[in-house]
Amino acid sequence: MTNLHAILKQYWGYDTFRPVQEEAMRSVLEGRDTLVLLPTGGGKSLCFQVPTLAREGVCIVVTPLIALMKDQVEQLKKRHIPAAAIHAGMNRHEIDITLDNCIHGNLRFLYVSPERLRTDIMIERAKQMNISLLAIDEAHCISAWGYDFRPAYLLIAEFRTLLPGVPVIALTASATAEVQADILDKLEMKQGRVFRQSFARENLSYSTFPEENKERKLLQILTNVPGTSIVYVRTRKRTQQIAEWLTRQGIRADYYHAGVPYRDRTEKQMAWQRGQTRVVVATNAFGMGIDKADVRSVVHLDLPASLEAYYQEAGRAGRDGRKAYAVALYNHKDTDDLSQAVERKYPPIQTLRRVYQALANYFKLAVGAGEFTSYSLDIHEFTGTFGLQVSETHYALKLLEEEGFLQLSEAFNDSSKLHFLVDNRQLYDFQIRYPDYDPFIKLILRMYGGELFTEYLRISEGEIGRAYYAPLPEVMQKLQFLQERDIIDYEKQRDKPQLTFLTPRFDAELLTLNVFDIEKKKERDLRKVAAVVHYAQHPSQCRTLLLLDYFNEHDGRPCGVCDNCLKRQKAENVHDQTEELTQRVVVHLHNNGPTAPRSLSDAFDHMPEKQLLQVVRKLIEQETIQYDAQGKLVLNATRLS
Structure with missing residues (x-):
């Protein structure tokens, strides 16, 4: 059998798999359609990446987010695994080269959006590829019962007909029983095997608090829980407001949302991952594909629209297995705003x-x-x-x-991109004819390498200018000149x-x-909002059990670490202490006879006075003790006889 452990060690440096991972990989290598349900941070990507490397061929990965595609491609390239993505921001020539590299090159992974599967060029080139696996990431998007339905995912079953004998692996972090059944049906996964890890996270403490002053509570949480944190809010404007407020409180914080320029987003993310920024205040655009295991707290200042979204976002805390906290703050206005x-x-x-x-x-x-x-x-x-x-x-x-x-x-706001349209010989001829451009071309090749001849690479005109000792307009003019002579294809950064x-x-x-379906989806969204409100406001049930019940996992145990479990434990401890104190007061009065209240208090000065007072009142109400004519406490002989 293929040595999956050797591949894991070679490329990822791990010695062992997490629960469910290896079983799912073996299923794929046996040619079985496979559905994998792993919590956020459970290592879903490895379930298709490792078996792909265990045999020849390309893995087509269908995923809904461009940012997630790019992140995973970059992660694979860092491990020296050839990978590429096709998305809406690419021109036809760029797509053409990428697909050719899948057929004739050494690419092992091709990431595409579901919409791409219906294009003529994708269909024709797929017929020429040696495709070993079709991986469907965020598979809940195929289900109308899910929280992020994407109609384009329904195209996947039709695309499968081009790949006879090629297994499908579908992966998601959150899916109810309805969604699981829908995934198997819509992807036509005949006799598909389902591998599921419990959604319980033993190291993650969930809490919700009704709060009018959320900023004050947030500061208290960040003070009590040291380490890296993500704070989720609903609007872009609020990300900046909260980040600036935290900075004024002496906490290294920054903001992140999809409207921030691409380069700035990358810098903000890297500063956070390196520990230069402690807290990122973000919309839900932040987190997908983020590879940071030591997040100690995730705080929601605004409630998300579904428990699926909350589970994924909260689950970014404590992926290293150490104690972490997921806290949601809300008020009555929040619950109304959700609807x-x-x-x-x-x-x-x-x-x-x-x-x-x-x-x-x-x-x-x-x-x-x-x-x-x-x-x-x-x-x-x-x-x-x-x-x-x-x-x-x-x-x-x-x-x-x-x-x-x-x-x-x-x-x-993606970076500019560059690709050489000529081969080495043609480029050399151009450099002979235009000697003034020779040093400029050589500099670009030194900075970005020979891959410029085979694919489009992101470039920075500013970095080129600094290396070439030229102002930005001059760099852009030279690139434009090369473009006009069909030496390069230069795509300027869009704004x-x-x-x-x-x-x-x-x-x-x-x-x-689909008017009827749109109305049905609206009704489902309202039910999901009701589930979030139910979760946030429940006064006693274990938070983990509330989440497990939502995801149709009914054999869980109370976590013992959420706010409700801790309240229950405290109440039980107080009850036990009260029962013990009650018995001791009765014994004291039995042994010492009538006792003045102050003397009784002195005798139990190691106990909280408030608790002793409550015990005495309760015993009087039960007529177990009473006051005598001198105002002293005595046992009621009638009740004790």
């Missing part, structure tokens, strides 16, 4: 048609045209042009995206979101919207 947010997410159907028609007019697209064309979209200019509300338009675009008509990339039409343009009034 209102769901209502805003689903604007009227006619609004969707109006926004779609406005897009077609804005980009001058004729009916039947525009499939897989991308445009820069300035949302404020667009809404201003057509008299649309920004917030309502945002949610309309999201719904149109979910319905599979378009894709809006938040990762728009606006990229909107991609995934289908030919429809007549807006004939747009095939």
